[in-house]
Amino acid sequence: MAKANKNQDTEGEILEAAKNVFQKKGMDGARMQEIANEAGINKAMLHYYYRSKQLLFDAVFSNAFSLLAPELNKVLNDDSSIEEKVKNFTSNYISFISKHPYLPNFIIQELNRNPKFFEKIQKNAAFPTLEKFNNQVANEVKKGILKPIEGQQLFINIISLNIFPFVATPLIKGLLDIDDKGFKQLMEHRKVAVSEFIINSIKK
Amino acid sequence: MAKANKNQDTEGEILEAAKNVFQKKGMDGARMQEIANEAGINKAMLHYYYRSKQLLFDAVFSNAFSLLAPELNKVLNDDSSIEEKVKNFTSNYISFISKHPYLPNFIIQELNRNPKFFEKIQKNAAFPTLEKFNNQVANEVKKGILKPIEGQQLFINIISLNIFPFVATPLIKGLLDIDDKGFKQLMEHRKVAVSEFIINSIKK
DNA sequence: ATATTTGTTAACCAAATGGTTAAACCATAA
DNA sequence: TTATGGTTTAACCATTTGGTTAACAAATAT
Structure with a gap:
């Protein structure tokens, strides 16, 4: 049951994009759509990997x-x-x-x-x-x-x-x-x- | 044409409420409804006196x-x-x-x-x-x-x-x-x- | 090959949010 | 008294926003 991996680190790209947006605009000012755009992917992917804005933010913050x-x-x-x-x-x-x-x-x-x-x-x-x-x-x-x-x-x-x-x-x-x-x-x-x-x- | 004045400084109360909310939560985190609640008035009054969230914020900031x-x-x-x-x-x-x-x-x-x-x-x-x-x-x-x-x-x-x-x-x-x-x-x-x-x- | 799991997308949804409107309210001038 | 004009409210509106879904694509396992 090896990890299926079409994606070459989408998760990391999301985190990087989220870092950029969150650090510039803060939790309240950041928009999930903007993070998706920055990462060059669909908004649904953010939720697929991180479930919610809060959890994505937590990851960036830690x-x-x-x-x-x-x-x-x-x-x-x-x-x-x-x-x-x-x-x-x-x-x-x-x-x-x-x-x-x-x-x-x-x-x-x-x-x-x-x-x-x-x-x-x-x-x-x-x-x-x-x-x-x-x-x-x-x-x-x-x-x-x-x-x-x-x-x-x-x-x-x-x-x-x-x-x-x-x-x-x-x-x-x-x-x-x-x-x-x-x-x-x-x-x-x-x-x-x-x-x-x-x-x-x-x-x- | 003296200024009709049922209100005893609603405008000031709005500014005070807006100050509290904006300073705690920032422009992005603040909600117009919360400011209205804090001031004990209707949300429409905020726009009556300050036209928009941005202008109200500007007043607080200055x-x-x-x-x-x-x-x-x-x-x-x-x-x-x-x-x-x-x-x-x-x-x-x-x-x-x-x-x-x-x-x-x-x-x-x-x-x-x-x-x-x-x-x-x-x-x-x-x-x-x-x-x-x-x-x-x-x-x-x-x-x-x-x-x-x-x-x-x-x-x-x-x-x-x-x-x-x-x-x-x-x-x-x-x-x-x-x-x-x-x-x-x-x-x-x-x-x-x-x-x-x-x-x-x-x-x- | 083909079934199964993982990754990805477009379309959609409900709630929240800034802002508007039309009618009611009320103090004052006439 | 009543007309006038500033003040206040409840209801409403359009848009934005975080989040979901169902279908599709691509790997991997059998």
Whole structure:
């Protein structure tokens, strides 16, 4: 009873199309017909493979979070010093986001729309935890490497500084009165500027 | 031909109801019927006063931005030093947001959905500009009050640190594994922690 | 070969949704 | 009092939308 397979990964093409549409327009703004068009197939296929809009969305969402989680884990669970972590994360994250520009906003938005999504995610394998990071910060503070700061606050600061500009891109472009090119330059500059900013603040 | 006025500000009640629904659910997720229910009136009234969903939304959106703009202007256009500005903004902003919890996310989200909204806003009276702030930063850097930093980058950092936690509340609550109460405490702490963090970084 | 399972499509359906209409309501001016 | 004009409502409408169905196509198993 081997898998009958006329299709060469229709299921994957659907997921890819759904990703594009959902991440651009969100759950409420997305249309099943548009996803079908994007995938170049009949609308009924979406239901054949994923049963409902909600389930298709869930698949896209879990997938998206699975991409982001390892990025967060880089800050939280490797063995380098806090300073190194900040530097690595800050420069890597911006490159990462360039490849997935809609990702952070998508996750944040849909989590706002329905906070219960977090439960689905928490079961996920590589779900990030703060424990190690908090301990490490407390430790480096005690040793006098860092000025006094709570791990939680530092963590929020790091992700705020790195993620926010990509979540609020149109706002920032508007306020700073810059175009696409200007924005890219600014973000390029931030790869070092942000980690400098953070290190300046916390290093003794 | 005085204005016949059986209604005591139905128009205002509609706007208030629309604000609640739109800010919670966004343009796509909001339903005209729900807005009518929230306002306790007939759905036709929405169209009587605002013609279409789009126009009603525009009214809510402009209104929302008119609330946020003065907050930004506090950082940009008063006469205090950069250090004072950072301190004031950081502590005031968090109090402000508590009164309008859905506001920042609403603006950012809808601006992402349709970046052309910015044009509508730019015509707005108190639209914030960065010129003065940039000059002031350059000036204080030259005088040796601040470490070298670009005004634009500092501005992005300030709003990132202040706004992001409120835009990504569910994400942060999930990652830090805290509840509503814990989140409020954390934000309360940030009123001083954030300005300290910034000042530590930039002050010579 | 042919029966059976899997993949795909066009046509269809019911519910939801933004918007309209025509009639009723009500305060005020005459 | 009554004519007038803004205000409000219930019923209605056309379109959109997520989802279903029944028939057809293509593999695979026997």
